[in-house]
Amino acid sequence: MRDAYLVGAGQTAFGSMPSESYRSLFATAFDRAIDSVPGGLDPRSIDEAVIGALGVGGRQLGLAGPAITEHLGLHGVPCSRIENACAASGYAVRQAVQAVQSGMADVVLAGGVEVMTDLSDDVTNYWLGVSGETEWERLTGTTFAGVYAQMASAYLDRYDATAEHLSMVAVKNHANGAKNPHAHLGFECSLEDATGAPTVAEPLTLYHCCPTSDGAAAVLVASEDVVEEYTADPVRIAGVGAASDRVGLFQRDTYTGIPASELAANRAYEAAGIEPDDLDVAEVHDCFSIAELLAYEDLGLCDRGEAHTLLEEGTTDPDGAIPVNTSGGLKSKGHPIGATGAGQLGECYHQLTGEAGDRQVEDAEIGLAHNVGGSGGAAVVHVLEREGAA
Missing domain, CATH: 3.40.47.10 (Thiolase/Chalcone synthase)
Known part of the structure; x- marks a missing residue:
């Protein structure tokens, strides 16, 4: 091909x-x-x-x-x-x-x-809900935030991460988004802002949710x-991987990962001939802060249950080993549903061509874009490589 x-x-x-x-x-x-x-x-x-x-x-x-x-x-x-x-x-x-x-x-x-x-808010919530399982999630009143709140609760219960780590995701991505002229929420927030914001669906606060x-x-x-x-x-689009899964969260074997993301990532890595450690920059699907923590693990950036350590060590900061969501992510940049995946690829493209402005990652050669449908019913991962990169 x-x-x-x-x-x-x-x-x-x-x-x-x-x-x-x-x-x-x-x-x-x-x-x-x-x-x-x-x-x-x-x-x-x-x-x-x-x-x-x-x-x-x-x-x-x-x-x-x-x-x-x-x-x-x-x-x-x-x-x-x-x-x-x-x-x-x-x-x-x-x-x-x-x-x-x-x-x-x-x-x-x-x-x-x-x-x-x-x-209206009610109509918008209806349309957001159609990406979940219709009979047992949407029509029984489960919201999109409610589904991810279940994932967050399960994750925090199983591993050493805390709600403060959810807020750390928001702080990092808002700091990145403040440098992005295209961002919907292009302003910084503090750890106190994120942690003390009104609860949307326990344990998720307003600052843990994308706009x-x-x-x-x-x-x-x-x-x-x-x-x-x-x-x-x-x-070069060096590798593409995609996968689907059960649409309803309750139908899956795990709440603490998104199997479609893991499978899509492995397929993309294999096609590109790289390992997760080869990545220089990544845009991941953080519709809620918990989704970014899950993505770290699903994409192989760390072992299961260790996502919070990447935040603590600054690994995913703009000057870290693998900067994540330099655009601000869905959390700060915004999430117009149909546009998000292409927007992620655009950020990676501009990073690899050195055109990311104040968000530029030094010497970025290999990038990844990770896009999830619903709570994980579909996922697609692209690996991009600047021509001539090792």
Whole structure:
């Protein structure tokens, strides 16, 4: 199979933009992705498009992809829409990579979009809940925060981590997000802020939960046959892994890990020919602070039950051995469901090309993006490598 490369990435700000449409948001992300390509890219060279979206509020559930591509002027370009809850655009990029690797396309647009803040709280909670098991979770009143609170309770009960470690995740990611002009919650918070905030679902406080956000993100994937037309500093998509699992948390064998994440990561590492210790930077799915702790372990950054030690030792800080969520993560950057996965890949792309501004990790060569759907019903992991990296 041919190698696939990221040659451009762009996104909107993530935040509350209820006057924007999903079309206008994605158009902004698309324009910024095109503008980011070092050698320039004519939109007419795009062979295919893949768009991720949950469709919060019921907007354009049918033919959402073509509705976006026609707005972009990509007439005649085949387009698919991917729905895998919060992992929608991560899977959209995976499909773009497959199209390039197979030889069906040389240049593919992939990304995602969501508009979430123009709805009432009750309606928004309903749409967030559809990513859980319908009969025994959503319709019985279990919220998205409630599911992750169960995971947090089980984890804190089993291991030496405490609620303060959940707050340490929030403090780290807010500090990173304060340096990100695209972040929804672009401000710092203290350990006291996070720990003393109102409880959302015990043991999760408000600062342990990501915001409800609007936004869009897009990336451009090119084949090895044409990549030199677009950049002299290519970022290879070295490995992709994906997995699914039972949608309902209560159906799984463990509450203290996400098996789909572990399986997806192992597949991505094997495809890329690397180990977790080879990573220089990672964007992980931290919809709630507990999710970042689980990700450390699921991705092999530490042993089971040892995630809190990475925080204590500063391993995942911007100047640590493996900086995690330099963008601010979902916690600070925001979480427009359909856009999150592509946004994570965009951050990794900018880190590997040295264009991350005040968030730049020194000498970053290998990055990872980890995107989860729901509470773990789906997961996708991409490993990116700056061309020439060892």
